[in-house]
Amino acid sequence: MIRSVGKTQTFLSAAQVDELVALYGEGLSVAEISRKFGIYTRTAAAHLVRRSVPLRQRGLAPEHTPEAVQLYESGLPLVEVGLRFGVSQQAVRRAVAAEGVEIRPRGRRPQIST
Numbered sequence: 001m002i003r004s005v006g007k008t009q010t011f012l013s014a015a016q017v018d019e020l021v022a023l024y025g026e027g028l029s030v031a032e033i034s035r036k037f038g039i040y041t042r043t044a045a046a047h048l049v050r051r052s053v054p055l056r057q058r059g060l061a062p063e064h065t066p067e068a069v070q071l072y073e074s075g076l077p078l079v080e081v082g083l084r085f086g087v088s089q090q091a092v093r094r095a096v097a098a099e100g101v102e103i104r105p106r107g108r109r110p111q112i113s114t
Helices: 014-024 030-037 041-049 062-073 078-085 088-096
Strands: none
Touching: 014 030, 014 041, 030 041, 062 078, 062 088, 078 088
16 A cells, blocks of 8 residues: 655765755755755755755845845835845845844835935
């Protein structure tokens, strides 16, 4: 009796793992790499860890936080700030809130006095 059908187990050759590591070094995300090789993201990450490759932190980079805060406080919505930095609006929300900035209700831009 089959309990569930999942992905077929895929074994990568040493050359494929070398390629995986190189692609990650070129800037591809773990998710993009896993799709390319047809493996789970956890498996792709495990290959990188086994090769002593430091994994990049997800979310907004700390050096971008001050600019993100400034953009958000100037009235830009979270989603637009995220697009500028290539991250999700949730990543921006977390970073901005961690800096003590009050998050506006959805759809509300600050009033700009003229």
